[in-house]
Amino acid sequence: MSPTIHEVAKAAGVSASTVSRAMSGGSVHPSTRRAILEVANRLGYTPNRSARGLTTGLTGNLGILVPDLSxxxxxxxxxxxxxxxxxxxxxxxxxETDEDVTRERETIESLVRNTDGLLLCSPRSSDEQIREAIGDASVVLLNRRIPGLPSVTYDLGAAAMQGVQHLIALGHRKIAYVTGPEGSWSNDIRRAAVLSAQDSGVEVIVVPTPAPTFASGVLAGDLVLTTGATAVIAFNDLLAIGVLNRLVTRGVRVPEEFSVVGHDDIDMASMCTPPLTTVAAQTERIGSMGADLLLRSLHGRRGRGGRDGNGASTDAHEQEILTPSEIVLQGSLTVRGSTAVVPPQ
Amino acid sequence: MSPTIHEVAKAAGVSASTVSRAMSGGSVHPSTRRAILEVANRLGYTPNRSARGLTTGLTGNLGILVPDLSxxxxxxxxxxxxxxxxxxxxxxxxxETDEDVTRERETIESLVRNTDGLLLCSPRSSDEQIREAIGDASVVLLNRRIPGLPSVTYDLGAAAMQGVQHLIALGHRKIAYVTGPEGSWSNDIRRAAVLSAQDSGVEVIVVPTPAPTFASGVLAGDLVLTTGATAVIAFNDLLAIGVLNRLVTRGVRVPEEFSVVGHDDIDMASMCTPPLTTVAAQTERIGSMGADLLLRSLHGRRGRGGRDGNGASTDAHEQEILTPSEIVLQGSLTVRGSTAVVPPQ
DNA sequence: TTGCCGAATGCAACCGATTCCACGCTATGC
DNA sequence: GCATAGCGTGGAATCGGTTGCATTCGGCAA
Structure with missing residues (x-):
């Protein structure tokens, strides 16, 4: 199919090594390089990734793992x-892991073998399990913090507190929290933020759910109504919208009789009726900054040491470049139509 | 990192070729194979993909291209x-291409080089452009039909007709169609289905949109109201929900005063208020059957011919296996709360 | 003029697997 | 009893790049 480096070399009248250097920034005479690039372009040459990967130890692939694509x-x-x-x-x-912790580990290990670097988004496994699974691969965590590993998160706690304060300011004194998945770092923090309202004399009821989905939210809606709360905060928007729909179906008027707050600010949040008040993250930003961080850390890394004998200095060098960075973005409350002052007794 | 095949060979007291055969089903004595597998397992051996790819010409990677991940x-x-x-x-x-045709071509070409096979979901380019971009790579189209190429679609026309008939049966005589993206095969078919209602004496107005998104739907909502139609069919659910929201905002009661029909049956369709009547596809099924088809066609294919001299017979063989299959699934209308009988004059 | 240095280039080893070929051995058929 | 077929195995070539090392050559300083 695509010509090999040797064919390009022959066509350009140089050796394969010179072509290789011309392509990847080695020391080549400017005029030679120009000629080689011209020939390569004319022939439609693209380096074979497997061949390159074999010597460099790099695949040129990055990976991302998420709990649920939908x-x-x-x-x-x-x-x-x-x-x-x-x-x-x-x-x-x-x-994707489909929110399955067992599969999470397998998938991480498989990705580690087939990529140069990995982004783990909201992993559900424990710190220790994750550390083991990734070995010494280059990994950046998204929406999860583990001490010593690079990560991109946002200030979940502060953001969640804005939602809680909002409800308290509206006069609510009995608030339900619809939980997220077991093992979720963000769930822990959000739950803690809601529970902290107890210090202000607010009663908090925690409602469990099997999964952070719309369907679970519908189920949770009924549970929420039995608690006697006047407002609910859900782990994420999907759950919140599920609750919202169930309330409306059961004839509870939102926000007049009941207030609902979600998390994440997904597109759907502004599309439902009433539009959802939600704690917003800079979602795409989390992804792009994570990718940035990963590419940067990769840049200072050797594929597998290659043939350079001196291990010590390389290690020191890696240490310095791999110093973990933990980026924390800001979150903020977006107030829409699903929250209002507490209904009169 | 991971041990090489030679290390396994030495540990097992055999040659590398025997290990290779043991791993990939060649002719090896059962007891030898058992011993090798045991050693390989103990050492945690996994074949290096680049090395394997170099000889076999296969990368072990598949690709999928979609217009918009969100x-x-x-x-x-x-x-x-x-x-x-x-x-x-x-x-x-x-x-993803972000609905950008230029980028679509580049991305296809890049994926073709780095994968063994490709799934193209709802591509926006012309038949000819797609044919050129994919060359002789293994490709399966999803939600798009091009004669001679394998594809998985569903009977868009028949399904769309169900939506149209539904509105006609409810007494609507003036229907608006909110279009999808330029170059979209499904848009052409859906538009044609709606336009065919003219044969039944129904007036059809086509409303253009810049993109098949919620935001565009909101804009389209205002346009739809100026047409004097009593019902609207949108290219997809995102548009339909946008229209729906705009109507509600403007005080138009749905479905009492106006009916709305979408396409695709995304999760959101059942979550909005009122829930959306929509033409449903077997969405996940399209993906899984496409993957099936692709894997099957790959199976009968050689990486790059290897060293087998006889081209003729191989070609004949490939021909037979690569005979394009075009799978057509069924679609169906899901009636929910956004459609009702036409309002009295 | 001689010698030295560095830039530009070629040669060849190597990465880790797969696969063709050859060899030895046993079982089978005549 | 000898030729033959076939299985199990090892050796070696090969895939297409990258890179350490050797070589050549021009230029500049002594």
């Missing part, structure tokens, strides 16, 4: 990553 | 593909 929050994160990656040198593997 | 329809298709692909031997590249 959750718009994750779709947006991937969009952010894809926008940043768009170069001829890198392609993006996408995998 | 469109839930495409997210579902990808889910279907991912579910089917889940094997240790294959990984999935995901790319």
């Amino acid at each position: 959750n718009p929050f994750f779709a947006k994160v991937i969009k952010g990553v894809a926008a940043r990656i768009r170069t001829p040198d890198n392609a993006l593997f996408v995998s | 469109n839930p329809f495409f997210a579902k298709v990808i889910k279907g593909v991912a579910a089917r692909i889940r094997t240790p031997d294959n990984a999935l590249f995901v790319s």
